[in-house]
Amino acid sequence: MKKALKIIGIILVVVIILIAFNYSKLNIMSGYSAKNMSSSVFVAGRAPAFTDSTDNGFAPINFARDYVNLEDKYATASVYGFMTRKAVFRKGLGSVLIDDDYDTTKETSIPFRSNIARMTPYPYGNMKQKDTTFTNVDYKKIENAVNYAFAKVNGEDVKKARAVLVLYKDQIIAEQYAKGFNKDSKILGWSMTKSLISTMYGVLQYQGKLNVQDKAPIEAWKNDERNNITIHNLLQMNSGLEWEENYETISDVTKMLFLAKDMTAAQADKPLAGKINETWNYSSGTSNLLSGILRKQFDTHQEYLNFPYVEFIDKIGMHSMLIEADMEENYVGSSYGWATPRDWAKFGLLYLHRGDWNGTRIFDDSWVDYITKPTPTSKGRYGGHFWLNAGGFHPDVPKDMYSANGYQGQRIYIIPSKDLVVVRFGLVGKKGTDFNKFLSEICNAIE
Template identity: 80%
Template sequence: MKKALKILVVLVVILGIVIAFNYSRLNIISGYSAKSMSSSVFVAGRSVEFTDTTDNNFSPINIADDVVDASKKIASASVFGLMTRKAVYRKGLGSVLITDDYDFSQETPVPHRSAITRMTAYPYGGMKQKDTVFTNVNYDQINNAVTYAFAKVDDEDIKKTRAVLVIYKDQILAEQYAEGFDKDSKILGWSMTKSLISTMYGILQYQGKINVWDKAPIEEWKNDERKDITIHNLLQMNSGLEWEEDYSKISDVTEMLFLKKDMTKPQAEKPLVGKPNETWYYSSGTSNLLSGILRKQFDTHQGYLDFPYDEFIDKIGMHSMLIEADMEGNYVGSSYAWAKPRDWAKFGLLYLHRGNWNGEQLFDESWVDYITKPTPTSDGRYGAHFWLNAGGFHPDVPKDMYSANGYQGQRVYIIPSKNLVVVRFGLAGSDGMDFNKFLSEITTAIE
């Protein structure tokens, strides 16, 4: 009995040491789980059970336990009963992790939305497309590519694909969804949100309200070595600012997304460790800093919240889209935009048509050239908040392809030389999916 007691005491001590050592990590695990659960349930309309067994079912997030209060629209998560974190849903602003001092009675501005659905066929309206057969398209090859995207390997669903759309000359050639999903399912784009932020700058540039070549309007930088960083440098993620983008541990990005009230500040507080225009480094902090700079362009918070919907999102009929905000009301431009797959595809089509939507120019055609110009030192892989194939990363795919990319393989591919937009969503990226093979099969099917 005494021996068993000693063993129990030792185990308790070891557990205590492990918990103490990983305390901050538990904070982030709980935070991720609560935020993911809240958005999945209250933004996307999925069940707690579905979210637990899919979106939150990976290590180490799956050690967290979630509780959802549907009446208060709050999701709570903890690990072994420790480090409880809460995320609350706010209509129009999505879900956000909150702190203990959060005031539920506070009045929070929300974006005004317009939901006019035109009585024309997709993509310019909500009506069904007419059947169209293109003689230069190998439909069997397109279908083979889609089948590949959903195919299991040795009975294991390693690709975890949820949705695929292939659109040629505005016409849907192929569309398929995994079980439990359909064309009305809202899906998180993760870092595809970065490309939305870039688009907002393109619109302001076109309207003459901002110049991306100007120095970044950050007061703290005016009298130190960061003073020469431009908005352009930030859009190309080539500012030279310090940042650690590592989701496997406590890093700058995980602290920002799961611990900070104001996500526009962390990157602004970082020192210069390289030279602007000579040091490319992928940084979600930079995207949120750009969201903060964007907010400064408007006289009111309401104007900032309304802008992307008024001038872009609702204008092209992406009515399902919602960009989530942090506790201070800043759009989380790095990570948190939701929309139905067909609406995400409209985003790709807007770029395929070089900023023109059904006759209305939303941003200058030259903006497409700007965002697809490779960032110095990126090996032809990155432009202004878009990923590129200019360096031939996908060797069997046209080099003019560019894309909005997100965590776990969220993709909107724009391929001008083939007049194509290809959309893929899932829970696995290149670790489970060969995107070069997938895209090559599709692009070579267009003669």
């Protein structure tokens, strides 16, 4: 008996040591699970069981156990009962992971939305698109490319595609969804949200309310070398600021997304780790810093919340779009934009048409040239919060292609020379998808 108790005691000590050693990791695991569950259920309208088996069904997140309260609209998660985290839904602001100090009874602001039904065909209205056949399109090749994006390998769904749309000359020429998804399913764009933040700056610059070449208005930088960082440097991810973007461990990005109350402050607190305008470093903290700078451009918080919807998102009919906010009601510009695949495709079309939306100008034509200019030291991979093919990363795809990219293979590809927008959503498996092959087959189908 004493021997058994001794063994149990040793096991308990080991467990306690392991928990203490991995305390921060458990915090983030529970936080990811709770936040993803809350958003999936209350923003996207999915079932908790579906979310557990798919979006939260990978290691180590699948060690967390979730509870969803449908009436009060919140979700909690813990890892074997340890480190319980809670995420609550707020109307107009989406779900947010909260801490113990957060007052769930306080009234939150709601962005103004305009959902005017336009009695014209998609993409410029709410009606069914016109039946159009293009003689220069090889539809069989398009079909094969889309099927490739969904194809199983040895019977296993390793590509995990959820939605693929191909638009040519404003027309959907191919559209396919995985089981459980359709044209009305809201899907998280993850880092595609960064390109939304960039667009907000393009709109403000077009309206004459700021110049991206101005210095970033960060009070903490006024008395050191960081004072020379411009908004332009931040948009190009070329500020020289220290940042670790690693989702596999406890890093700057995971601490920001799953622990921070004010996500706009995470990057602002970092020192320089390289030379300004000479050190490209991909940083979600930079995108949230830009969201914080954006907030400073308005006299009131309500104006800040209204701005992206009134001046951009709802103007082009992306009515399903919702950008989630942190505990301080700052838009999480790095990661948390939700919309249907068709609405995400409208965003691509806006750029394909260089800021003109069916006669309404959203941003200046020159903004497209700006965001597609390669960031120094990025080897032609990155521009103004958009990914580029200028360096030939996709060797069999036109070099004028650029894209909004998100975690797990969320993509909006804009290919001006082919008059194409290609949208892909899903959860990339270990083998993933060969995007160069996928895109080249689509491009080759257009004569």
